[in-house]
Amino acid sequence: MSLPKKLLAQLSRLKLQPRYCFSSKFKGEHQSTQHGAGLEFADYRAYQLGDELSHVDWNLYARSRRSFVKVFQFESDLTVSLLIDGSISMDFGMPKKIDLARNIALALSYVVLNSNNRVQLYACQENLTPISPSTFGLPEFFHLSTAMEGFSNLGSLDLATCLRQFTELNQPGLVILISDFFDHTTYQDMLTLLVKQKFEVVLIQILSLEELDPDLSGEAQLVDVETQKSKDVSVTKRSLSTYKKNLEHFLDQIQNFCQQHSITYLQTNNQNSLEQIILENLRKVGLIGTI
Numbered sequence: 001m002s003l004p005k006k007l008l009a010q011l012s013r014l015k016l017q018p019r020y021c022f023s024s025k026f027k028g029e030h031q032s033t034q035h036g037a038g039l040e041f042a043d044y045r046a047y048q049l050g051d052e053l054s055h056v057d058w059n060l061y062a063r064s065r066r067s068f069v070k071v072f073q074f075e076s077d078l079t080v081s082l083l084i085d086g087s088i089s090m091d092f093g094m095p096k097k098i099d100l101a102r103n104i105a106l107a108l109s110y111v112v113l114n115s116n117n118r119v120q121l122y123a124c125q126e127n128l129t130p131i132s133p134s135t136f137g138l139p140e141f142f143h144l145s146t147a148m149e150g151f152s153n154l155g156s157l158d159l160a161t162c163l164r165q166f167t168e169l170n171q172p173g174l175v176i177l178i179s180d181f182f183d184h185t186t187y188q189d190m191l192t193l194l195v196k197q198k199f200e201v202v203l204i205q206i207l208s209l210e211e212l213d214p215d216l217s218g219e220a221q222l223v224d225v226e227t228q229k230s231k232d233v234s235v236t237k238r239s240l241s242t243y244k245k246n247l248e249h250f251l252d253q254i255q256n257f258c259q260q261h262s263i264t265y266l267q268t269n270n271q272n273s274l275e276q277i278i279l280e281n282l283r284k285v286g287l288i289g290t291i
Contacts, residue, residue: 001102001103001106001145001148001149002145003103003106003107003110003274007107007274007275007278008110010275010279011107011110011111011114011278012110012114013290013291014111014278014279014288014289014290014291015111015114015115015288015289015290015291016078016080016108016111016112016115016117016174016287016288016289017286017287017288017289018078018174018200019200019286020198020200046066046067046068046069055069056068056069057069078112078115078117078118078173078174079117079118079119079120079134079170079171079173079174080108080109080112080117080118080119080120080173080174080175080176081119081120081121081122081166081170081173081174081175081176082105082108082109082119082120082121082122082176082178083122083123083124083128083162083163083166083175083176083177083178083179084098084101084102084105084121084122084123084124084131084151084178084179085098085101085124085157085159085177085178085179085180085181086098086123086124086125086129086151086153086154086155086157087124087125087154087155087156087157087179087182087183087226088154088155088156088157088225088226089157089180089182089225089226090154090179090180090206091154091225092208092210092211092225093208093209093210093211093270094208094270095270096270097180097206097207097208097270098154100206100270100274100277101178101179101204101206102148102151103274104178104204104206104274104277104278105121105148105176105178106144106145106148107274107278108176108278109121109135109141109144110138110141111288113135113136113137113138113140113141113144114138115291116136116137117136118134118135118136119132119134119135119144120132120133120134120135121144121147121148121151122162122166123151124157124159124162124163124177124179125154125155125156125157125158125162126155126156126157126158126161127158127161127162127165128161128162128165128166128169131147131148131150131151132144132147132148156226157182157183157185157226158183158185159179159181159183159185159187159190160183160185160186160187160189160190161185163187163190163191163193163194164190164193166194167190167193167194167197167199172197172198172199172200173199173200174199174200174202175194175199175200175201175202176202176204176287177201177202177203177204178204178206179203179204179205179206180205180206180207180211181203181205181254182226184226188257191203191257191261191263192261195261195262195263200264201261201263201264202263202264202265202266202287203254203258203263203264203265203266204266204268204282205251205254205265205266205267205268206268206269206270207267207268207269207270208269208270209269209270209271211247212247212269213244214240214243216235216240217235217236218234218235219232219233219234219235220232220233220234220235221233251267254267255267264285264286264287265285266281266282266285266287268281
C-alpha cells in the first residue's frame with residue numbers, strides 16, 4: 001500500500017498532540033518528566049537521601065539553607081499503537097471501510113515516524129494479531145506499508161478480548177482504535193481499563209453511507225455479516241425511521257461513553273476523503289497539530 005506524494009508532503013508538516021506524557025527508555029520528540037539527568041530544567045523538589053549531589057542547587061541552598069534538587073525534562077519517544085478492526089463488517093461499502101481504515105492507519109503511522117516516535121500496528125479479530133512490531137524511523141515506513149498489504153484476511157470480532165490482550169502486552173501510551181464498533185462484546189469495560197491504566201485512548205469510528213442512510217424499500221433479506229444470521233423484512237418508511245433512531249442511539253452511546261472517560265472520539269464515513277479526515281477532522285478533535 002502507498003499514499004500519494006502530495007499527501008505525504010502534507011503529513012510531514014504534522015505531528016500528533018497527545019494530552020499526556022509517557023515515560024520511555026527511547027529518545028524521540030515527545031517530552032516526559034523525569035528526575036535526574038536530562039535536557040531541560042523543569043522544577044525543584046526537596047532533596048532526598050540517595051539523590052546525586054550534582055543535582056543540588058547550591059545557590060538556592062545558600063539563600064534558603066534548605067536543599068533542593070533540580071528536576072529535569074528530557075525527550076523520550078512516544079509509542080503509538082494503532083488497532084484496526086479486521087472483522088467482516090469492515091468489508092462493506094464503496095469504498096470499503098477496511099480500505100479507509102488501512103489508509104488512516106498508514107497516514108497516522110507516517111506522522112508518528114516522521115516525529116521520531118514509535119508505532120506498532122495490530123489487527124483486531126477474535127484475537128489480537130500483530131501487523132507490524134514496534135517500528136522507529138521514517139525509513140521503516142516502506143516496510144510498514146508492505147506489512148499492511150499482508151493484512152487482508154477478515155474474520156469475526158471479539159473486541160473485548162483484543163483489548164484485554166493489548167493491555168497485557170503493552171505499557172501506557174497512545175492507543176488509536178479504528179473500527180465501526182459493530183461488536184457485541186463488553187469492549188467498553190476494557191476501554192475503561194485502558195484509561196485506568198493511564199493509556200490515552202482515541203476512537204475513530206468508520207461507517208458507510210449505506211449504513212447511515214440505507215436506500216432500501218419493499219421486501220428484503222438482511223444479513224448480519226458478523227454472525228451470518230439473516231432476517232426477511234419489509235422495508236417501509238416507518239421501519240427506516242426506526243432503524244435511524246436506533247443507529248442514532250447507538251452512536252450517542254459511544255460518544256457519551258467517550259466524553260465520560262476522556263476518550264477522544266471521531267465519527268466519520270467512507271465518503272470522506274483521507275485528506276479531509278487527517279488534515280481537518282482529526283485536527284478539530286485535537287489529535288493532530290502542525291510542527
